Amino acid sequence: MSAILSVRDLAKxxxxxxxxxxxxxxxxxxxxxxVIGANGAGxxxxxxxxxxxxxxxxxxxxxEDRDITGLPSxxxxxxxxxxxxxxxxxxxxLTVFDNMCAATAxxxxxxxxxxxxxxxxxxxxxxxxxxxxxxxxxIASFRNARSATLPQGVRKLLDIAMATVGAPxxxxxxxxxxxxxxxxxxxxxDVVMSALRSRNMTVLFVxxxxxxxxxxxxxxxxxxxxxxxxxxxxxxxxxDPRVQMLISGTKPAAVxxxxx
Amino acid sequence: MGAGRMLVGALAxxxxxxxGAFAPPWIVSLATVAFANGLVVLGLVILWRAGLVPFGQALxxxxxxxxxxxxxxxxxxxxxxxxxxxxxxxxxxxxxxxxFLLARYRDIFFAMLSLxxxxxxxxxxxxxxxxxxxxxxxxxxxxxxxxxxxxxAHDLALYWxxxxxxALSAVVVAAYFTSVAGMLAAPVRDNEIRVExxxxxxxxxxxxxxxxxxxxxxxGGALSALVVxxxxxxxxxxxxxxxxxxxxxxxxxxxxxxxxxxxxxxELARSIAVDIFPGEWQITLGTVLLLTILFLPExxxxxxxxxxxxxxxxx
Numbered sequence: 001m002s003a004i005l006s007v008r009d010l011a012k013x014x015x016x017x018x019x020x021x022x023x024x025x026x027x028x029x030x031x032x033x034x035v036i037g038a039n040g041a042g043x044x045x046x047x048x049x050x051x052x053x054x055x056x057x058x059x060x061x062x063x064e065d066r067d068i069t070g071l072p073s074x075x076x077x078x079x080x081x082x083x084x085x086x087x088x089x090x091x092x093x094l095t096v097f098d099n100m101c102a103a104t105a106x107x108x109x110x111x112x113x114x115x116x117x118x119x120x121x122x123x124x125x126x127x128x129x130x131x132x133x134x135x136x137x138x139i140a141s142f143r144n145a146r147s148a149t150l151p152q153g154v155r156k157l158l159d160i161a162m163a164t165v166g167a168p169x170x171x172x173x174x175x176x177x178x179x180x181x182x183x184x185x186x187x188x189x190d191v192v193m194s195a196l197r198s199r200n201m202t203v204l205f206v207x208x209x210x211x212x213x214x215x216x217x218x219x220x221x222x223x224x225x226x227x228x229x230x231x232x233x234x235x236x237x238x239x240d241p242r243v244q245m246l247i248s249g250t251k252p253a254a255v256x257x258x259x260x
Numbered sequence: 261m262g263a264g265r266m267l268v269g270a271l272a273x274x275x276x277x278x279x280g281a282f283a284p285p286w287i288v289s290l291a292t293v294a295f296a297n298g299l300v301v302l303g304l305v306i307l308w309r310a311g312l313v314p315f316g317q318a319l320x321x322x323x324x325x326x327x328x329x330x331x332x333x334x335x336x337x338x339x340x341x342x343x344x345x346x347x348x349x350x351x352x353x354x355x356x357x358x359x360f361l362l363a364r365y366r367d368i369f370f371a372m373l374s375l376x377x378x379x380x381x382x383x384x385x386x387x388x389x390x391x392x393x394x395x396x397x398x399x400x401x402x403x404x405x406x407x408x409x410x411x412x413a414h415d416l417a418l419y420w421x422x423x424x425x426x427a428l429s430a431v432v433v434a435a436y437f438t439s440v441a442g443m444l445a446a447p448v449r450d451n452e453i454r455v456e457x458x459x460x461x462x463x464x465x466x467x468x469x470x471x472x473x474x475x476x477x478x479x480g481g482a483l484s485a486l487v488v489x490x491x492x493x494x495x496x497x498x499x500x501x502x503x504x505x506x507x508x509x510x511x512x513x514x515x516x517x518x519x520x521x522x523x524x525x526x527e528l529a530r531s532i533a534v535d536i537f538p539g540e541w542q543i544t545l546g547t548v549l550l551l552t553i554l555f556l557p558e559x560x561x562x563x564x565x566x567x568x569x570x571x572x573x574x575x
């Protein structure tokens with residue numbers, strides 16, 4: 001099976017600090033991958049490199065047989081890799097609907113800025129697609145609220161919804177449930193994952209909650225000190241002693257009991 | 261929203277056009293200057309919506325004005341339409357070139373860099389004898405496709421010419437405000453990172469806005485040169501830029517009409533202030549701006565927008 005995303009020997013250093021090292025992995029299309037690791041382990045650095053926010057110090061990233069190493073984020077987005085953010089990145093002064101319209105219009109548009117100046121933003125197709133995305137992510141009751149006033153969970157959903165317009169093939173979610181209360185986390189992930197599965201997207205999500213990882217991920221990448229220390233099915237990766245000692249903080253025996 | 265506003269706008273332009281024929285000459289000449297400057301303000305509104313305030317927009321204003329003046333001086337070409345088009349294009353070209361640098365900056369750095377660029381032009385104009393140096397030079401009055409009006413007819417023709425260019429620009433900019441590029445102003449002001457990650461280059465968008473604003477400023481400058489019949493380096497000086505920013509804040513960024521209403525109110529307030537308090541007119545104008553910021557934070561234009569919103573609900 002050919003991979004949709006292939007990363008080879010990826011590394012990022014900030015002066016003497018090594019944020020990522022020797023990351024080599026292949027992700028097949030439509031896989032749901034959970035990325036775990038303590039703060040500073042290199043998860044977001046990895047996401048930032050793949051999405052063009054950071055330029056790798058070394059190594060290569062291929063997306064659908066195309067080298068995307070070091071391309072600017074907007075080019076990578078247009079090629080088909082989108083992302084959401086740990087801190088939701090929305091347009092606070094606009095309503096939820098206008099946020100979605102802006103996202104949809106940009107995703108539908110061409111590369112020509114002049115053409116964008118001549119195309120009305122509120123075309124029928126744009127409005128319909130924005131409306132559909134709001135429905136899909138179940139934030140329709142907040143449709144006309146200014147996004148600065150949204151509850152944290154809704155803002156995260158809006159952020160993710162905005163990343164999914166334009167039919168990306170790969171979606172990277174940086175801590176989709178951070179800042180959301182424990183009770184709401186599973187609901188939010190249910191909404192997100194059912195919306196994404198319906199579109200056959202390859203998903204990478206960074207997550208700290210191991211329950212969510214084992215429930216939603218088909219594969220787990222465990223980061224520690226900038227490197228991938230475990231890579232496999234959730235049951236295998238989460239049972240890895242190094243993962244348990246360094247990341248999940250549980251004793252091996254306790255996890256086995258919980259899994260049973 | 262389009263048709264109703266367009267009708268109101270067309271009626272307003274028609275009313276102003278007719279009023280020009282009956283109003284006293286000093287009002288006509290005041291309105292001519294105000295509307296020409298309103299074009300520059302309209303350009304600033306475009307940038308301000310994206311969170312950008314240039315303190316050097318007089319650069320493009322002066323380029324437009326000097327283009328008209330220099331063509332008149334060295335070629336004897338008099339047709340106003342050719343001259344004005346040349347002024348707007350020249351300013352647009354300059355904006356396109358300096359835009360490659362300016363579009364990479366934001367906030368105070370953007371403001372100061374644009375100011376620096378306008379002051380470079382000011383310096384060049386002051387030092388260059390063939391460009392009229394500190395005194396500048398006179399601009400011969402133009403012809404309208406062969407028609408060369410004199411006296412009162414000349415002033416009225418100019419007024420109508422300015423009004424026509426304002427109406428045309430208003431229509432174009434109103435359409436631009438509903439386009440993808442135009443409506444992305446607020447997103448850019450709110451969160452550039454998100455815009456980039458949606459797949460759009462913010463710098464290129466800002467560059468486009470700079471060129472549009474530059475063309476409008478050039479248009480304003482070209483018309484002003486024909487109205488005042490004189491150009492001098494002060495047109496590029498930073499206080500000129502500051503004046504445009506002043507009017508923009510007074511007008512607000514809410515609508516296209518606000519730029520022209522704001523500019524007209526500003527010119528009226530200034531001439532009244534100069535008339536009543538010749539020594540302290542700046543204090544009077546400052547007070548006007550202060551009161552506007554305190555009580556109408558979205559500018560004079562918000563008075564109009566509020567009225568427009570009331571009857572129909574959604575405008």
